[in-house]
Amino acid sequence: MMGPETPFGFESPPVREEMESLALSDAPSSNYRSAMSSSLPAAVSAASVDAGGGDPLLYPPHHLQFSPSSPASGDGGDASSSSASSFLEPPSYADVVFSPFESQNNGGSGGADQGSFIRRDCSPRSARTAASDYLKIAVADPQKEQETANSLVPGGATYITYLITTRVRSAAAGEGETGPIEFSVRRRFRDVVTLADRLAEAYRGFFIPPRPDKNVVESQVMQKHEFVEQRRSALEKYLWRLAEHPVIGKSDELRVFLEAKGKLPLPTTTDVASRMLDGAVRLPKQLFGEGPAAQVAPQDVVQPARGGRDLLRIFKELKQAVTNDWGGVKPLLVEEDKEFLEKKEKMQDLEQQLSTASQQAEALVKGQQDIGETMGELGLAFIKLTKFETEEGVYNTQKVQAADTKIVATAAVKASRLYRELNAQTVKHLDTLHEYLGLMLAVHSAFSDRASALLTVQTLMSDLTTLNTRIEKLEAASSKIFGGDSSRLRKVEELRESIRATENAKNCAIKEYERIKENNRNELDRLDRERHDDFLSMLKGFVINQVGYSEKIANVWATVAEETSRYARDRN
């Protein structure tokens, strides 16, 4: 802690930068401002100490014995004196002191470091990461590239590519390889969209982490550098989320995205659009009932109708949906799983509360930030006053007063810093709320996968009913004609063919539906488990953070109160 004798540097007019370099340390503070202004603190991986692996939940809370007396006052100076570099690395300071239960170190702010998403701390999240095939995923080095083929504008539009480096666990590598393998590919945002779309198709019923937004407006409005950095960071986070997912983390789509050099070998979403055009061509044939084109092929059934080529199917399912809602007859198969319906309601409730909590968390963070800022401004004003009294002082009492204001000024500046550090940590902890709110989107998706699979089954069942009815009618009509009606009987045969095919399709669809239901079930369980752990971790981290920093702030002011206590005594 700063002793009162530490000299102020009063040679030049105190400006904000100078204020921060005053008194608390002799170390230069050139990057203080940038470190402080970014909401996510500068890369900590270098400075943070790995508190050791293993489940934090098993640890005795040793940091709770963090006593507020001498170690803390020593710690107050530690940030300044111990770290050789900038003394104001908030996370490293806090890490050393608290071993906080942060969910992740969001690396790479402002291009100071390459974004390296190395998880070092112990938290439920890192336990999941440890189970992933991927040891490291980093997104870095944004480059501008020219749009070559398909360029409508001569001179071309440009786009940004990112360098994605991945380190894979040795077991996942090919045979004959020992040790982790590194991959390095270049991807653009469009590729990410493709990846997300393909995953959505392949993993119906799963809670697939939502991809970063396209941000069309922001990309025009924001400063280029800021926007690119924001996107880079979001991409990194997204890829990590995918890698952590017990099922999707092992997917081919992800592997291909991370490892395949050159162009991303996944069908793009525009390809799907052209499939729709193909489907439009097919439609007339379907309507006239010509051959195999008329029926839904079993393999198609496992995909939702929308986005596919089969326009006829889309129409039928739409009709079915309307019948479900408005027709008087209950469909043959309905969502009956009580457990699911309960869980669904719970999810809706959770989403609502998360939304509110997320908002209030933002407000809280802002409140803490504001108070820290104002405290800093107050400190600055007092520093100016001190300097003034010192320069223009004539009487002895003025010297005393100057000394007093200096004490207060220093304390205020210190407290201001502590508030900001506190807040940086708070942001990290409460971020869990925002994350889970985002995850609710994935839950919606998964539930709607289920609903559309159900709809497919219902539609096929309706089809069957219709076909059977037609056969009945034809047979009834035909039986009235003596000797049978060959044309009608032929028709009946055709219809029976149709029925067989449709039965097949229906069985496929039911299998798919059951598969999706199973996925839903497993994912819901996983969500409950992980949410419990993550929330507990969040609360614990938040509380410990508050306790630690409040104790520090209390110390700072207790010293000042002590040093000015004579004024209270004199008054009495």
Add this chain to the structure above:
Amino acid sequence: MISPETSPPRSSSQSPRSPSAAPFLSISVTDPVKLGNGVQAYISYRVITRTNLPEFQGPEKIVIRRYSDFVWLHDRLAEKYKGIFIPPLPEKSAVEKFRFSAEFIEMRRQALDIFINRIASHPELKQSEDLRTFLQEDEETMERARSQETGIFKKPADLIQIFKDVQTKVSDVVLGKEKPVEETDPDYEKLKHYIFGLEDHLAETQKQAFRLVKRHKELGQSLSDFGKAIKLLGACEGNSLGKVFSELGAKSELLSIKLQKEAHNLLMNFEEPLKDYVRAVQSIKVTFADRANAFRQHCELAETTKLKEINLDKLNLMRSDKVREAEMEYRELKAESEQATRRFETIVRLMNEEIVRFQEQKTADMGLAFHQFAKGQAKLANDIADAWRSVLPKIEACTVSSQHG
């Protein structure tokens, strides 16, 4: 609050001391009560005087006073005691809506209490008859005195003075003296420079202090909202985790209250003293103006007297019959000039004493304000730490159970 204990009376004081106890004069301004209706509503205060000084009517006296009574006293003292830094009053006007808020009333009451006690502990001011009037006379007398002052009809002496001022201003212009005459004392220059600078710096600190109060209130509000939201979120979770959420939410709301309390403490015991000193510095500037006026008068009268003397000598030589008249005029003028010079010199002397006193008081008052500030912040931070710490056992319990469960 400033201690009403007076230091042993200075040599200029005439009051005999009672042998048994040290002399004291202690005043408190309490019990603000809203009186009147509508636009004419105002706040009245109880002013309780406790003293053993013989000039007063008894050991204890209680009167009812309102803000304009304090203004009357201030203005009378400012008129009579030139050269002394009259303690500042809280601001006259306030936004209508705010005028009767509990906070504003409390701030004003505190400021008035400090004001009157500062007067009571000032060696010169406490002997003022106006002070005794203020502390002892009944409300009707007070009202009469007040309305006399604020009337348009000023005393004849004042009118003459105003005329004289105008006269000198006009003659200045006529004589081509455009620049007002000013002192060139380097120490005084330094003092003026210091006071003007001090006002700026103090105003800045006061502004930030006020903002800090607001921030405390805002953070309190955020914590309260956050607590509620967390509780609701916890209701979605079950069992032990839900309990943790609930506990966290409850603590959050508790801390919100503590923050509001600290905001009030900051306002009354840190921001207000700073504001008080801004006003005090502004009051010193008034004294500067008084001194400048006195200096100007002294210079001008000295000048005019000299001219008259020269004229008189001329008339004497000429053996004019206007000599007698001129001599009378000269003698009058000389007396006035000497009076003006004395007035000026008194102001200078008083100011020198006052500035020392001011600095001492400032150090003590600000020191106390700092102490209160630091104490409040330390207590708040400790309360916050304690509140959050108390949640940890529940978190631990939840952690343990989730491992085994």
